[in-house]
Amino acid sequence: MSNAMEKPVESAMREIQIRDALQEAMTEEMLRDERVFLVGEEVGGYNGAYKCSKGMLDQFGPKRVIDAPIAENGFAAIGIGAAMAGLRPIVEFMTFNFSLCAIDQIINTAAKSRLMSAGQISCPIVFRGAGGAAFQLGAQHANSFEHFYAYTPGLIVVAPATPYDMKGLLKSSIRDDNPVVFFESELTYGKRGPVPEGEYIVPIGKADIKREGSDVTLITWSKNVFLTLDVAEALAQEGISAEVVDLRTLRPLDREAVLTSVAKTHRCVIVQEQHEVASYGSWLSHMIGTEIFDELDAPIKVVSTLEAPMPYSKALEVVLLPSKERIMQSVREVCA
Numbered sequence: 001m002s003n004a005m006e007k008p009v010e011s012a013m014r015e016i017q018i019r020d021a022l023q024e025a026m027t028e029e030m031l032r033d034e035r036v037f038l039v040g041e042e043v044g045g046y047n048g049a050y051k052c053s054k055g056m057l058d059q060f061g062p063k064r065v066i067d068a069p070i071a072e073n074g075f076a077a078i079g080i081g082a083a084m085a086g087l088r089p090i091v092e093f094m095t096f097n098f099s100l101c102a103i104d105q106i107i108n109t110a111a112k113s114r115l116m117s118a119g120q121i122s123c124p125i126v127f128r129g130a131g132g133a134a135f136q137l138g139a140q141h142a143n144s145f146e147h148f149y150a151y152t153p154g155l156i157v158v159a160p161a162t163p164y165d166m167k168g169l170l171k172s173s174i175r176d177d178n179p180v181v182f183f184e185s186e187l188t189y190g191k192r193g194p195v196p197e198g199e200y201i202v203p204i205g206k207a208d209i210k211r212e213g214s215d216v217t218l219i220t221w222s223k224n225v226f227l228t229l230d231v232a233e234a235l236a237q238e239g240i241s242a243e244v245v246d247l248r249t250l251r252p253l254d255r256e257a258v259l260t261s262v263a264k265t266h267r268c269v270i271v272q273e274q275h276e277v278a279s280y281g282s283w284l285s286h287m288i289g290t291e292i293f294d295e296l297d298a299p300i301k302v303v304s305t306l307e308a309p310m311p312y313s314k315a316l317e318v319v320l321l322p323s324k325e326r327i328m329q330s331v332r333e334v335c336a
Contacts, residue, residue, distance in 0.1 A: 011198030019189040021167035022052045029174045039066040039075050040092030049094045050189045076102035080110050083125040093129035097141050110179040111154030126173045128182035132273045142310035144273045147280040149181040150250040157251040159183040161225035163193035168202030185223040207254035213243035217261045220271040221247040228271050231327045259292050266297040267334045271322050276304035301330040
């Protein structure tokens, strides 16, 4: 679905925060292509709710960095119309919880425009912002909606974790001719990681093996990559070698990477910050079980957010979300 190809990185690495990696990606693409612009709540004068657009208003001016009112349905629709007219908008939601106000525009208009126009109309737009739970934001600000959008043909759904992947995949998303839903996390904007100084992109639709292992495959995406890597390190102390697969893109899914890893280890645990019923992880489990059932030495486990709205209580919030302890227990069970 993407026309982006990953380029070899030869320039020097430096350690930067995820918010800065995102800002660099948007800035570089706006310098590269005058059709790219940013619109959303507080993206201009406030430098972004999470400072991901710091300095961009001063650099590009109010016609290309546009502060929108709290009206997600409205500014998402404006972005979609601009994309259909030949521009390449980046629409920032302060949180993907608010994207529900614009879900009709995203699913019924952006995702279906190419099909319903018999290929005459493209919609090259990126919807990006923070998804999932943060710390004590309550039930209406802690939802993970990756599966909502991954359900919809016509959308690309991207959910990277590291600064390197965030920058490379955002650049690829901006260049893609399809509508892209790009998930970030409020809790990881300050995380640092190596990002090259020079130009590079990460291809859409390619998973990444963040840690190689031989006993069990741990599949995850977005900020749970960091949690799962911690789990893999702890499991190594118990003599269990865990391979960590970071999907990076949920639609299109890198089926080959997933199936190859599970066929190698013969066991699989999926970690997701979603409720299990009708979730992406549940579908992923079904897909693996259907495609390579004979390779499995144990049932697939899915570690999910428990089936309740997210409480405000810090103590209860921890209980609901996937935890190191729950993931390790699931791994022990499949490896028994």
